[in-house]
Structure formats: C-alpha cells, structure tokens
Amino acid sequence: MAAELSADASAPDRLDGLTSWRADWSGLRVAVLGLGVTGFAVADTLTELGADVLVLAPAPDEDRARILDVIGARLLTHPLDAVPDELVAFDPEVLVASPGFHPDHPVLEWAADTAVPVWGDIELAWRVRDKVHPAEWILVTGTNGKTTTVQLTATFLAENGLRAAPCGNIGVPVLDAVRDPSGFDVLVVELSSYQLHHLPTTGPGAIHPLAAVCLNLADDHLDWHGSLEAYAAAKGKVYENAKVACVFNRADEATRRMVEDAEVEEGARAIGFGLDVPGPSDFGVVEGILCDRAFLDDRRTTALEITTVAELDERGLAAPHVVQNILAASALARAAGVPVGIIHDALQRFRLDAHRIETVALAGGIRWIDDSKATNPHAAEASLRAFGTVVWIVGGLLKGVDADALVAAHVGRLRAAIVIGRDREALVAAFRRHAPELPLFEVTADDTETVMPEAVALAAAVAEEGDTVLLAPAAASMDQFADYADRGRRFHEAVRAMLGGEADGDGPAPHGTGEAGD
Known part of the structure; x- marks a missing residue:
C-alpha cells in the first residue's frame, strides 16, 4: 500500500x-x-x-x-x-x-x-548533464557498427579541437563522462536497444541530441524485446528531438521509416548514407570517392571529397560495412561543423579496435581473421562478404535469432564450417539442409580452454592456400567465454600456438578483394 x-x-x-x-x-x-x-x-x-x-x-x-x-x-x-x-x-x-x-x-x-x-542511466545522465557544463550529445545506435562509428565520430571531433568523449554502451558510462571534472564539448553516446527501451521521448527526461543515427536494423535481442517490431520501436527513439541531423542508412528502409516517424526540432535534416551514388543531402561513394553532398551550399551539382576507397584499403578500412560506418560518422561530424579535410586526415591515423575483422596471421597463403565482435548474423554477414573462400568458425549463443538465412546465403563461399558454442544444433541443421556436401565439423567440448584450440586445429586441417579462416560467430559468447574479447583473444592464442614461427606477420586485413556491397 x-x-x-x-x-x-x-x-x-x-x-x-x-x-x-x-x-x-x-x-x-x-x-x-x-x-x-x-x-x-x-x-x-x-x-x-x-x-x-x-x-x-x-x-x-x-x-x-x-x-x-x-x-x-x-x-x-x-x-x-x-x-x-x-x-x-x-x-x-x-x-x-x-x-x-x-x-x-x-x-x-x-x-x-x-x-x-x-x-535508465541515460535519462539520469541527461538530467544532470550540466554538472560541469552541458555538452552537446550525438547518439549512435543500430544492430551493428555502433562502437566503430562512435569511435570514428569522436576521433573526427577531437581532431577538430573539440573535447569529445565516446561513452555509453561502448564501455564508459555516460554518467562518468558527465561527471568528469574536465568537462566535454560533445558526448558521442552509443546506445543499445536496452537503454533506448527506457528512454522517454517527451518531458524533462527526453534527450535533445545534436545529431543521431541508426546504422541498420536486423534480427537481434528478440529474446529481450519479444518481437522485431518492439526492437525497431526502441531503436527508433534515437532520432526523437534531434536538432541538426537524422542520419539514416539508404540501404535499410527501416532506418528511413524511423526518421520519417520521428518528432524532431524545426530545421533538423534527414541525411542518408550508403555505398551508392549520393543524392543531394546524402553521403555516398562515386567512382571510389567517399563524398559529402549534404553540408555544402551547392549540393545539387557538387560534392565534397572525404577520402577514397583506395586510401582506406591501405589502412585496412575498406570492407563495405566499415566504409558505411565511416560515411555515417562523417555525416555526424559534419553536423557538428567538422571540415572534410579534418576527417580525411583523421582517417589516416584511425585503426579498428581489436576483434573487429582483425588479421591474426598469414601463413602458407592462409589468412586468419578475428571478427569475434560479429555477435549476430547481420554482423557475420558483413564479415563474410569481405572475403573470398572461407573456412568459417561460427556459433555461440544465438539469442533467439534464426541463422538459417545467413547460412543459406553464404554456403557458396565456404570451404568448410566449424560450429562451436551452446546453440550448435540449429546451425548444424541449417548447414545440413542447405549444403549437405560441405565439410562440417562440430566442436563438442564445453571447456573454455579447449574450444578454440580444437576449432583452430580443425580449420588448419581443411584450409587451402588463398583461403581465409574467419572467426565470425554470428552469436554471443557468454556460453563458453567471458565476452567477445575473451573469445577473440583465445582465437589469437590458439592460432599462434598452432602456427609457431610460420606466421608471416599480422596487420590489417586486405578488404579490397571482397564482394562489393553490404
């Protein structure tokens, strides 16, 4: 009572x-x-x-x-x-x-x-954002690519002399950034669907971001939200009350609809990004050149060059989904007034985090790639598209998501599949249904110490020169590992232990040879 x-x-x-x-x-x-x-x-x-x-x-x-x-x-x-x-x-x-x-x-x-x-913690942080001085907020969500886009955006802002903090679901609580005694000009906030679920869109706790993006939408966390519709509704909150720009993915109609349905402040613009030729008010790619046709006076007939795919390839940043992240982050930074020249120069020094399409080793013409961060089918699909013939290490906690379509779409590029994790049964059934002749191996060990060594040994036995052994699990890691980083580290250790002194060295993956598109 x-x-x-x-x-x-x-x-x-x-x-x-x-x-x-x-x-x-x-x-x-x-x-x-x-x-x-x-x-x-x-x-x-x-x-x-x-x-x-x-x-x-x-x-x-x-x-x-x-x-x-x-x-x-x-x-x-x-x-x-x-x-x-x-x-x-x-x-x-x-x-x-x-x-x-x-x-x-x-x-x-x-x-x-x-x-x-x-x-949620995000509403509390917004309410107390003025402890030092109230920073502008830039919001980033999506099924995949959030962390990379947040890091890119914060890097572009910092290169322009702004005090920028990447925070939120990236690992640093927004409340810690708000309370930092040095203060910030801009907070670039990664928001999960869980955080957005509790976020109000009106009233004193509603965020009014400078700019926002939903990078993409695919089946994920359906066990938490209950349906794709509820998941999409949570993601769509990111655009509410935007002041300058609502950045959306032209290749993903769901993100366009989110922008169309959002209540924004007067003057806020819809800015599309994609790997195709951009229209006015868009970011895109023209003959290998990443372009801004949104933040310039004569956007009907001209565009600003940000960088080229060739330059990105030299930095290991030319995988299609990474290029999309760069375009989205560029749009967010441009909304905050960052010149394209600053973005170009910042990209010369930017490097992806560990466990994101990271080359572990190259030995005997076989490249070993760690994309442990690919924790759902959408992320794994982007990773698979970046390479040619693949020995695929896949599996873990599927979180209620059906990976059947992912398997069906990519069996044609596979040399073999090695299934790990607790939810193996659905994956094994999908492979047998769509590619009954494909060499298929199941790692039944549940011991954290032995899963990766066994998977790597199986991959080494079937991989051929020119192949990529790809850890892109399409699933969460907590069934057998502490987190995706632990899973990736153990993959690194197993590969290096197996190769001994054979590895030619490691570095960024050469993404220019994969299929175009994402």
Whole structure:
C-alpha cells in the first residue's frame, strides 16, 4: 500500500523538477536495479547528489559492494526472482534500471503495477548533464557498427579541437563522462536497444541530441524485446528531438521509416548514407570517392571529397560495412561543423579496435581473421562478404535469432564450417539442409580452454592456400567465454600456438578483394 500512496502523492512533480545537477535531489528515495558498471555509476552519482539509494543485485561484485558502503548507498543482495519485501518497504520514488534486465522482470513489472517511474542511466545522465557544463550529445545506435562509428565520430571531433568523449554502451558510462571534472564539448553516446527501451521521448527526461543515427536494423535481442517490431520501436527513439541531423542508412528502409516517424526540432535534416551514388543531402561513394553532398551550399551539382576507397584499403578500412560506418560518422561530424579535410586526415591515423575483422596471421597463403565482435548474423554477414573462400568458425549463443538465412546465403563461399558454442544444433541443421556436401565439423567440448584450440586445429586441417579462416560467430559468447574479447583473444592464442614461427606477420586485413556491397 505504501508504494501506491507515494505514487498518488507529489513524487511525480518533484521528479519533473530534477533536470539539473543543481536541483534538490536530497533525500530522494531511489532504487537501483543492478550493480554492474552501469548500476554502480548510477548509485555513485545519486549518492553524490544526496539521494537515499538502495541497490538491488542478485550477485554483486565484491569490490563494488564494498565501495557502496563507503559512499553511503545500501545494498540488498537478493535473487530477484520475486519482489523483495525490503524494496516495498523502501517505497522508492523512482527506480533506475540497469539495461540488462528484461522488461518482464518481476521488479520492473512491480514498478509498473505500482506506478513507480522507471528511468535508465541515460535519462539520469541527461538530467544532470550540466554538472560541469552541458555538452552537446550525438547518439549512435543500430544492430551493428555502433562502437566503430562512435569511435570514428569522436576521433573526427577531437581532431577538430573539440573535447569529445565516446561513452555509453561502448564501455564508459555516460554518467562518468558527465561527471568528469574536465568537462566535454560533445558526448558521442552509443546506445543499445536496452537503454533506448527506457528512454522517454517527451518531458524533462527526453534527450535533445545534436545529431543521431541508426546504422541498420536486423534480427537481434528478440529474446529481450519479444518481437522485431518492439526492437525497431526502441531503436527508433534515437532520432526523437534531434536538432541538426537524422542520419539514416539508404540501404535499410527501416532506418528511413524511423526518421520519417520521428518528432524532431524545426530545421533538423534527414541525411542518408550508403555505398551508392549520393543524392543531394546524402553521403555516398562515386567512382571510389567517399563524398559529402549534404553540408555544402551547392549540393545539387557538387560534392565534397572525404577520402577514397583506395586510401582506406591501405589502412585496412575498406570492407563495405566499415566504409558505411565511416560515411555515417562523417555525416555526424559534419553536423557538428567538422571540415572534410579534418576527417580525411583523421582517417589516416584511425585503426579498428581489436576483434573487429582483425588479421591474426598469414601463413602458407592462409589468412586468419578475428571478427569475434560479429555477435549476430547481420554482423557475420558483413564479415563474410569481405572475403573470398572461407573456412568459417561460427556459433555461440544465438539469442533467439534464426541463422538459417545467413547460412543459406553464404554456403557458396565456404570451404568448410566449424560450429562451436551452446546453440550448435540449429546451425548444424541449417548447414545440413542447405549444403549437405560441405565439410562440417562440430566442436563438442564445453571447456573454455579447449574450444578454440580444437576449432583452430580443425580449420588448419581443411584450409587451402588463398583461403581465409574467419572467426565470425554470428552469436554471443557468454556460453563458453567471458565476452567477445575473451573469445577473440583465445582465437589469437590458439592460432599462434598452432602456427609457431610460420606466421608471416599480422596487420590489417586486405578488404579490397571482397564482394562489393553490404
């Protein structure tokens, strides 16, 4: 009954006024769901603001738990398979949920039933963005390519003399960037669909970004959202209230529809990007030249040259999906006033992160590529298209996504397939259905220490000169590895242990030989 009474009282009015670091947050009762990196940043921020904070976590990190006690937050360790009595007694005025908790989690359903407002960390960060001085926000989402696009955009901004911070789902909580004492001019925020799910599009918690992009949309996280429609609706929130530019993928109609449906500020423009010839107000490629036809006066008849595919190829950046990311990031940076010359020069020094189409070794004419970051079929498809004949190491947690279409589309380029991970059965069935003659190997070991050595040994036995052995799992990693980076590192270790001194060296993958398009 207590929670119902608070919902009927003045709590909503108070929350409406909490739109500044300097607002009165003292004594606000806040429940924080989760104690990962995000949950801890939320609790740390709120206790600094003077709120009364109760953190709920099923199995908290011991170091973070100790620090909570020091900063003055309380921790309730609970399996959270039901609503804890302590939460009901606490009578929270607002609940801040970490992004990993499903919408049908018992605590979130309880909050909905008792009219307790639910925020995400992104809404909280927007409300307190003025601690040092309020930076402009640029938002990036999409099924794939988010992190690379965020890093590219932040690099372009920094090269232009702006203090820019890549943050959000990239690994640095937005709240940490907001509270950085040096302050920033621009935050380039990677947003997952989980974070967007809780983000309001109107009212005091709604973000008004300088520019935003949804890079692409494909089946992913359907086990979390429940349907592709719900997943798309969450992604589409990224464009709401944009001030300057809504950047969309011309090859992905879903992103165009998101822009058409978004409520934006007057003057905001729709800017398309793609690998084809750009129209006015677009970014694209003309005879191997990446062009801006959006941010110039005479965009009807002329274009600005950003760089060339040949130059990108020298840097290992010419895979079609990487070129798309560069075009999207260029559009976002241009919306913030960065000259094309600055973007060109920054690309000369940019390098992809580890485990993103990274060449591990070249030996005996066989190239070993780590794209462990390809954690869903859409990302794996982009990776497969960048190479010729492939020995494909695939598998893991499919997250409710059907990989049948991916297998069917690419069996023609495969020398062999090596299936790893927990969800092997569906993949094995797809290969047998679409390519019954294809050499198919199944790594049945569940021991983290042996999965990659076995997969690499099998690949080495079937790969031929001119082939690429490609780790592009099309699946999440947490069934057998700590994360995609751990999976990639173990692939590196297994390849180098198997090759010994045979490797010719490593470096960027030569992407110019793959199929055009993405």
